[in-house]
Amino acid sequence: MNKGSGVGMGNLIRSEAQRVFKRKRTWAVAIVYIVFVLLECLFLTMMNTSFYDAEHSVALNSLNTAPFLLRELAILMNFVVIPMLAADSFGGDVSSGALRLALIRPISRGKLFLVKWLVLGMLVGGLTLFTWAAGTVFAGIAMPPASETTLMGAGAVGRMGALGFSLGFYGVALCVFLALIGVGGVVARLVPNPVLAYIGILAVIVGGLYVSDALVFLLSVSDSIFHFLGRTGGSDASLGWILCALLAGCAIIGTLGWQRREWNQ
Amino acid sequence: MKTAGKSIDEKKGFGAAFAPDRTAADRERPVRRSGGGVGFGRLLTAEWRKLWKRRSAKLMALAGPLTGLVSVKYLLSQNAALDPGLPEYATAGSVPVLALAEMLVTVFSGMMLVLAGLTVTEEYRGGQLRMGMLRAVSLGRIMAAKWVACLLFMLIQLGTYFVCTAAAGRALFPNPESYPLFYGAGRVSYGEGLLYDLRYYALAALALGVLLTVFFWLAAVGRSSTVTLGLGIGFLLVSYMLPTLLSYFRPLFGTEEYVRIYFLSLVTIEWEGIAAMLADLHGLRLWNLGVLAGYGLLFGLMTVWTWKRRDTFE
Amino acid sequence: MENMQDKRAGRVVIPQTEHPLVEIGNVTKKVRRRTLLKDVSFNVEQGEICGLLGPNGAGKTTLIRVMTGLIRPDSGDVFIGGSSVVRQRENAAAHIGAIVESPIFFPYMTGRDNLENLALLHPNLPDRKARRKRVNEVLEIVRMDKRADEKVKTYSLGMKQRLGIAQALLGDPELLILDEPANGLDPMGIRELRELILRLKHEFGKTVLVSSHLLDELQKICDRIVVIREGERVFAGSREEMIGRHAGLEEAFVEMMTT
Numbered sequence: 001m002n003k004g005s006g007v008g009m010g011n012l013i014r015s016e017a018q019r020v021f022k023r024k025r026t027w028a029v030a031i032v033y034i035v036f037v038l039l040e041c042l043f044l045t046m047m048n049t050s051f052y053d054a055e056h057s058v059a060l061n062s063l064n065t066a067p068f069l070l071r072e073l074a075i076l077m078n079f080v081v082i083p084m085l086a087a088d089s090f091g092g093d094v095s096s097g098a099l100r101l102a103l104i105r106p107i108s109r110g111k112l113f114l115v116k117w118l119v120l121g122m123l124v125g126g127l128t129l130f131t132w133a134a135g136t137v138f139a140g141i142a143m144p145p146a147s148e149t150t151l152m153g154a155g156a157v158g159r160m161g162a163l164g165f166s167l168g169f170y171g172v173a174l175c176v177f178l179a180l181i182g183v184g185g186v187v188a189r190l191v192p193n194p195v196l197a198y199i200g201i202l203a204v205i206v207g208g209l210y211v212s213d214a215l216v217f218l219l220s221v222s223d224s225i226f227h228f229l230g231r232t233g234g235s236d237a238s239l240g241w242i243l244c245a246l247l248a249g250c251a252i253i254g255t256l257g258w259q260r261r262e263w264n265q
Numbered sequence: 266m267k268t269a270g271k272s273i274d275e276k277k278g279f280g281a282a283f284a285p286d287r288t289a290a291d292r293e294r295p296v297r298r299s300g301g302g303v304g305f306g307r308l309l310t311a312e313w314r315k316l317w318k319r320r321s322a323k324l325m326a327l328a329g330p331l332t333g334l335v336s337v338k339y340l341l342s343q344n345a346a347l348d349p350g351l352p353e354y355a356t357a358g359s360v361p362v363l364a365l366a367e368m369l370v371t372v373f374s375g376m377m378l379v380l381a382g383l384t385v386t387e388e389y390r391g392g393q394l395r396m397g398m399l400r401a402v403s404l405g406r407i408m409a410a411k412w413v414a415c416l417l418f419m420l421i422q423l424g425t426y427f428v429c430t431a432a433a434g435r436a437l438f439p440n441p442e443s444y445p446l447f448y449g450a451g452r453v454s455y456g457e458g459l460l461y462d463l464r465y466y467a468l469a470a471l472a473l474g475v476l477l478t479v480f481f482w483l484a485a486v487g488r489s490s491t492v493t494l495g496l497g498i499g500f501l502l503v504s505y506m507l508p509t510l511l512s513y514f515r516p517l518f519g520t521e522e523y524v525r526i527y528f529l530s531l532v533t534i535e536w537e538g539i540a541a542m543l544a545d546l547h548g549l550r551l552w553n554l555g556v557l558a559g560y561g562l563l564f565g566l567m568t569v570w571t572w573k574r575r576d577t578f579e
Numbered sequence: 580m581e582n583m584q585d586k587r588a589g590r591v592v593i594p595q596t597e598h599p600l601v602e603i604g605n606v607t608k609k610v611r612r613r614t615l616l617k618d619v620s621f622n623v624e625q626g627e628i629c630g631l632l633g634p635n636g637a638g639k640t641t642l643i644r645v646m647t648g649l650i651r652p653d654s655g656d657v658f659i660g661g662s663s664v665v666r667q668r669e670n671a672a673a674h675i676g677a678i679v680e681s682p683i684f685f686p687y688m689t690g691r692d693n694l695e696n697l698a699l700l701h702p703n704l705p706d707r708k709a710r711r712k713r714v715n716e717v718l719e720i721v722r723m724d725k726r727a728d729e730k731v732k733t734y735s736l737g738m739k740q741r742l743g744i745a746q747a748l749l750g751d752p753e754l755l756i757l758d759e760p761a762n763g764l765d766p767m768g769i770r771e772l773r774e775l776i777l778r779l780k781h782e783f784g785k786t787v788l789v790s791s792h793l794l795d796e797l798q799k800i801c802d803r804i805v806v807i808r809e810g811e812r813v814f815a816g817s818r819e820e821m822i823g824r825h826a827g828l829e830e831a832f833v834e835m836m837t838t
Binding site: 011023097098104108264 | 644647648649650651669670672673675677679680681682683684685687688692695696697699700701702746750
């Protein structure tokens with residue numbers, strides 16, 4: 001027996017991924033989200049207009065549409081998809097006792113936390129990538145063609161510039177989603193009951209507003225990212241470092257929390 | 266619901282309703298329909314106590330007055346920027362309503378969802394309900410008892426919220442001779458205002474009761490408590506987004522038509538519809554009541570049907 | 580410390596070691612001023628079946644949670660194969676296979692899926708081939724190979740218990756900790772379980788710690804019995820020692836529980 005050598009991250013990830021992806025619920029959530037992506041595409045063709053924020057509307061064309069899909073979809077992501085997945089993964093598995101069979105094995109529990117985060121991140125990342133791809137393809141087909149467009153903060157850009165902007169936009173969005181998953185992990189560490197964990201995550205999103213305006217990005221994801229990328233100043237200027245701090249904070253609290261906690265469930 | 270309120274037995278705690286050894290008095294009672302030898306009152310007592318045993322229920326009960334404080338603080342800060350002639354300007358009489366409008370859609374609706382998720386889905390999926398079912402109490406009756414218990418919880422919450430905000434209003438806010446109501450419903454004195462507040466709270470309770478019914482159905486079909494919550498939040502989001510979407514098509518409708526469609530959503534009724542009902546704007550009083558009744562009946566019947574089916578198949 | 584022999588080399592031979600496989604030393608655990616375990620100490624030797632006996636709520640599961648590193652003792656320590664559960668949990672865990680309370684699987688996966696999933700978490704099963712082979716072996720040991728490809732939610736309680744033992748065997752540990760494994764089993768199931776535990780000892784050289792609140796269950800298979808009551812160890816010794824001056828085991832147990 002090679003007791004000392006421990007289990008590689010690869011196997012930990014595969015084990016967790018099996019548990020997540022063999023669950024019908026995971027697929028149901030993903031399919032519902034994808035349906036909403038398609039509905040959103042339909043909605044944008046009908047409107048031909050969207051908003052950077054409450055004050056700034058913008059006419060959509062084949063180049064600038066992709067980021068605007070997230071305006072409504074990010075709410076679905078932050079209020080339904082992520083809280084549900086995170087409450088189930090960090091809270092439900094623990095409080096049902098099913099995770100106990102993994103916890104008694106010779107693996108690091110801190111790593112187990114990170115792996116859970118990573119696997120949910122891959123799922124949410126896949127959905128984010130799909131949103132970006134659907135938005136880009138769909139805009140090319142159904143929106144008024146343009147060879148140049150103006151984007152908040154980026155000025156006039158061509159095809160490549162617009163593509164780069166949308167990739168950057170979705171990249172930051174993914175970081176916001178990852179941070180929220182991490183928040184879910186920390187909340188579920190405090191209240192493993194999945195119902196309360198779910199509500200706790202929502203409370204962090206809404207309650208963040210009362211703490212500081214700089215936390216508004218969990219609520220209005222796309223507006224904040226536009227402000228951040230457009231360098232319009234204001235409370236969203238700090239988005240970058242707050243995201244980093246949030247990711248690092250959740251990683252540290254979660255890992256230490258899982259290493260040190262008592263598993264009474 | 267065949268209630269037998271007289272049989273609420275204070276001395277017997279939770280579990281007594283399910284206890285197999287029935288007392289002599291129980292045995293004398295005729296056995297009721299649907300095989301339940303247990304009166305509805307006792308089921309309700311059992312559910313009520315079970316609800317309060319939860320730490321989360323106690324926390325929620327505390328959250329009520331606490332959110333009241335938060336919104337009172339918010340109203341104080343808002344007043345500084347508002348013209349005292351506006352109905353939005355908080356006075357001693359209007360604080361209870363303004364503070365509730367703040368929290369009705371979010372906190373109180375959220376509480377209904379948590380109650381439904383915790384008491385129905387979690388117990389049903391966790392198997393605790395089997396204990397009751399084994400003792401030949403029909404699932405439908407247990408659900409009815411749970412629904413009434415949650416409703417009572419909500420009424421108490423609203424009551425506490427009213428008392429707290431009314432007291433804070435009296436203590437911290439100006440109390441003018443009279444102040445205007447929403448939607449031009451006239452000016453009222455402090456006393457008349459409190460009556461208005463009570464009517465507002467009654468309608469809010471009605472709307473929350475209907476919402477609770479919707480959530481009970483979602484809890485019945487939800488495969489797990491997180492699914493129930495996801496569906497519930499989804500329902501609230503859609504109820505919020507559809508009226509917003511409708512506003513893009515505002516020019517296509519006449520005013521009467523538009524407001525009627527607008528108030529087809531439970532969230533908009535909670536948000537703006539109650540004040541509009543009290544002012545009877547565009548005949549909305551009857552319309553909104555109709556919408557509430559429609560939701561209540563539809564989801565109530567679907568819930569009953571779902572549990573009836575479960576009774577026979579599981 | 581690393582003086583355990585490779586079991587694969589000689590399965591039936593019980594290795595002779597200087598230290599007992601399990602050393603439980605002065606373990607105390609309190610939760611909110613309630614003492615769940617009070618200064619509990621005993622050892623389990625290589626190759627023996629040790630029964631942990633006590634009424635419901637005596638602290639058996641708490642002790643097993645401490646032994647498997649799910650909770651930490653307030654004071655004292657548990658050494659498994661020479662490794663401290665408190666300070667070197669992963670090393671200690673490599674020696675253990677366990678059922679803690681009832682085994683809860685992921686119900687939406689098949690029995691085999693669950694085992695293959697958990698097999699990924701064992702350092703001594705590095706590749707897919709080794710994992711497949713081990714899963715088949717343990718399924719055969721507990722005689723679950725025929726139903727292994729059905730979803731766990733269709734299993735009876737007895738089958739879940741057997742699958743529970745199968746998952747405990749996955750890493751080929753020296754020590755098996757079985758928490759009330761007979762709970763919910765019918766008399767036939769209990770007999771099969773008893774035979775399985777004896778087979779694990781004789782055929783595979785396992786050391787077994789099995790807890791129960793029923794004396795009957797333990798006395799037929801255990802080499803040694805540890806009795807705990809209200810979190811305290813009231814007896815540790817062989818079956819014969821327990822009977823001692825009493826008329827029988829039953830009387831001895833009743834006396835321990837009442838005085």
